[in-house]
Amino acid sequence: MLDDPDYFSHVIDGTTAVLVEGIAGDVRGTIHLGWTATSIDDRGDHVVVSSDRHEVVQARCVVLAVPVNVWSRITFTPLLQGASRAMAELGQPGCSVKVWMVVRGAPPAFRGFGVTDGALVYVRTERELGDGTSLMVGFGWDPTLLTVTDPPTMTLHLREFLPHAEVLATDLVDWNAEVESSGTWYSRPSNQGSLVGEFFGESSGRLVIAGSDAAPAELHPGSIEGALAMGRRAAREVLAIIGSVGS
Numbered sequence: 001m002l003d004d005p006d007y008f009s010h011v012i013d014g015t016t017a018v019l020v021e022g023i024a025g026d027v028r029g030t031i032h033l034g035w036t037a038t039s040i041d042d043r044g045d046h047v048v049v050s051s052d053r054h055e056v057v058q059a060r061c062v063v064l065a066v067p068v069n070v071w072s073r074i075t076f077t078p079l080l081q082g083a084s085r086a087m088a089e090l091g092q093p094g095c096s097v098k099v100w101m102v103v104r105g106a107p108p109a110f111r112g113f114g115v116t117d118g119a120l121v122y123v124r125t126e127r128e129l130g131d132g133t134s135l136m137v138g139f140g141w142d143p144t145l146l147t148v149t150d151p152p153t154m155t156l157h158l159r160e161f162l163p164h165a166e167v168l169a170t171d172l173v174d175w176n177a178e179v180e181s182s183g184t185w186y187s188r189p190s191n192q193g194s195l196v197g198e199f200f201g202e203s204s205g206r207l208v209i210a211g212s213d214a215a216p217a218e219l220h221p222g223s224i225e226g227a228l229a230m231g232r233r234a235a236r237e238v239l240a241i242i243g244s245v246g247s
């Protein structure tokens with residue numbers, strides 16, 4: 001990141017909602033929202049998935065595309081094995097927080113890296129808003145340092161970088177606190193015993209593993225790109241499974 005802070009330079013036209021709606025529009029089946037899987041039982045010739053509301057779905061195979069930090073809340077039969085099991089037990093440590101800020105008094109195209117353990121460790125201008133203010137994004141490394149994010153508090157944090165800036169408005173979702181994510185973008189664990197660095201997205205039987213967290217390094221885990229690449233990979237695997245039993 002220090003080499004190329006603008007690595008994530010592609011902006012989705014119309015926000016990520018447009019991307020999600022585009023993908024959902026390609027799905028021919030029904031999408032059930034608010035359906036929390038609690039168990040996945042691979043019975044050899046089909047899979048049974050149960051929800052927290054005791055609903056049951058049977059299918060020829062299942063694609064597991066939930067964040068790795070929620071895998072431990074799902075009962076897998078048979079149990080996950082090897083690196084997949086280790087990751088389910090350990091989880092991934094990504095817990096960064098991303099804060100959007102409308103700022104007055106910032107220079108154009110600002111980039112700042114924090115050198116301390118402050119609440120914000122990286123701040124950059126996203127774009128000028130044309131009225132003398134800027135849309136800026138800040139990243140924190142510890143969610144407990146960003147529990148209060150009102151403009152006066154964020155002004156104090158931002159002034160570690162820009163002593164004369166003033167934050168006028170903020171927006172933040174702490175995905176660490178959301179049970180469906182229980183963390184943010186994937187970071188490789190530093191302590192995974194003998195399984196450090198091993199690929200943990202290997203599918204098994206009728207359980208196809210997808211999701212950005214489980215992407216191998218070359219598919220960019222922890223990014224939207226990784227999620228899309230794993231989706232494409234999962235589609236090929238599903239076709240192979242369905243094809244092997246006839247459609």
Ligand SMILES: Cc1cc2nc3c(=O)[nH]c(=O)nc-3n(C[C@H](O)[C@H](O)[C@H](O)COP(=O)(O)OP(=O)(O)OC[C@H]3O[C@@H](n4cnc5c(N)ncnc54)[C@H](O)[C@@H]3O)c2cc1C
Pocket residue numbers: 008035036037038065066067070074097098175180181183184185186210211212213221222223224225227
């Ligand atoms: C604040 C923030 C900013 C980011 N910024 C960028 C960025 O600028 N560029 C970029 O490329 N990436 C970014 N990322 C990372 C990117 O968003 C993720 O890597 C990507 O969304 C992962 O996609 P996914 O489909 O694998 O998982 P998710 O998008 O996490 O989707 C998983 C889904 O599974 C659901 N779920 C969870 N548990 C269950 C269950 N038991 N049963 C059923 N469903 C369940 C969840 O509700 C969720 O809908 C950011 C992440 C965060 C948190």
